[in-house]
Amino acid sequence: MGNRLRELRTARGWSQERLVREIERYARQHVAVVASTASLHVYISEWENGKRPITERYAAILRPLLGATSSELLGIANSPAVPPTADGYDELVSRIENARSISAGAVKALTDQTELLRTFDRQMGAASLVDQMAGHLTTLEETLTFAVLPDARQPVARALAGAATLAAWQALDVGAVERAWRHYELAKRAAQEANEPMYLAHAMAEQAYVLCDAGRPAMGLELVRDALRIGGGRVSPRLKAWLHAAEAELCATNGAVADCQRALERAAAALPGGPETRDPDMLSIFLNGGHLERWRGHSLALIGEDDAVANLYSALADMDPTFVRAKSGLHIDLAQAHLARVEPSQATEHLQQARLLAGRTGSVRHRRRIELLTARL
Structure with missing residues (x-):
């Protein structure tokens, strides 16, 4: 199966030229060595046409840029997760004992890692976190796999439920729909086990x-x-x-x-x-009340109610500046509300703001909404 680079790139509305610039920007920020600009143009064209394989060196750059896992980027078919192979009974027992002895402090550390990823996601978007989130889920799943007794499993399952739900929302935001669905199913199973x-x-x-x-x-x-x-x-x-x-x-x-x-x-x-x-x-x-005001405005905008504009401007005035992705969504809601009132110039202004913020967070989901509303202008 060929890679999905073209699909992932176009989902962000990026040209090949833009992808070259993003690769070079990433390389500068992370002190990574990449090919020349001219060579990158050739590489991208050949990657997308299946004439050149994407090496791990460049896959490690493209994954966070595009918010994709290795399987999504390289077109590898999903296969059922295989539990880690225990090398004989000694290693198996060792893993079980380690899981059994996991402390409340260790579970808290895993939960704190989820919260750190949540903070980064809120401010910078999900695209750059795909590798970190995947590693975090793997750690939690492996810990749960070898935790035998309920008193050891329950707190880990609770931590996994929270992390998997966050990972699912991040996947949905970057347009990885199947990954989002699988993560939600994982979260539901973990929540049920944790009661x-x-x-x-x-x-x-x-x-x-x-x-x-x-x-x-x-x-x-x-x-x-x-x-x-x-x-x-x-x-x-x-x-x-x-x-x-x-x-x-x-x-x-x-x-x-x-x-x-x-x-x-x-x-x-x-x-x-x-x-x-x-x-x-x-x-x-x-x-809180401010967040609910925004949600009310969003819902009223969907049904074309005039009250939506007042609710949304009130929410915008009170919005926490660290909620960058939410602010993008609020500008989209305002554009929708102004369109319902046949006020295209105000709608255009908010769509411009939303487009800038969606570009910062890499939100494919918001970009789709922006494109749908832009088509109505």
């Missing part, structure tokens, strides 16, 4: 966005509502608000205006007061 309904409900609700982006919004809405039922009274108030906000967005995507409004009301009723954003029981959830 963590909050993690399970969160992974299910995020997975609904894969269905929505794939043109199956009704199925996505059904999955979000299943997540609400599974969570029931066992989720935190902030996560409950988050789930209802996701429900409202999916209702809007399905054109269910009244259901959207009701879900937004339930989200506002469930959300704890105050400026706090982080859910101490679910670290992946960031939601």
Whole structure:
């Protein structure tokens, strides 16, 4: 099977010339040696036409630039994961004992690594983190593979559920849809093993966005509502608000205006007061009144409500500057809201801002939305 370089490049809207510049920029930043500009033009053309294999030297540059795994870049067919091979019983027992003795501090270190990757993702985008995220998931999966007893497995499974959900959202953002789906399935299995309904409900609700982006919004809405039922009274108030906000967005995507409004009301009723954003029981959830205002504006923009513009400008004024990808999405929402009001000049301004931010984070998902709205101008 040939490589997918052309597909990954065009998904970002990059020309071959732009890819050459990005390779050279990456090489300067990481003190790596690459071929001359003229040679890189030839290499890219030959890589994309199957006339030259992509060596590991250049694959190590292209993966973070394009937010792709090795299999996605090189066109290697997915195969079932093979557990690490134990070299005889002594090594197997050694791995089991190591997993059994994993301390709370070690699990916390793994969770802290997830949080570090989440911070980088929020500010710089997911594309540059693909190798780090893959290595982190491998460490967690291998630890869980050799953890035998429930008291050792449960905290690792919880950490894996959180990391896999983050990895899935990152994959969705860079356009790696199948990878996103597989990671969500991994997150759900880990959450079930850890007996963590909050993690399970969160992974299910995020997975609904894969269905929505794939043109199956009704199925996505059904999955979000299943997540609400599974969570029931066992989720935190902030996560409950988050789930209802996701429900409202999916209702809007399905054109269910009244259901959207009701879900937004339930989200506002469930959300704890105050400026706090982080859910101490679910670290992946960031939601306060300002964030919910933005979500409300986004949902109202999807159904063409005039109130969307006021909600979105209020959210923009209060936005944390470190949420770079979220700010890109907010500008896209404002463009959509202005288009609904037949205000093309304001929509164009916000699309320009969104395009700049999406370029910084490498968000293929946002770029698709930008292109769809640009076509309506």
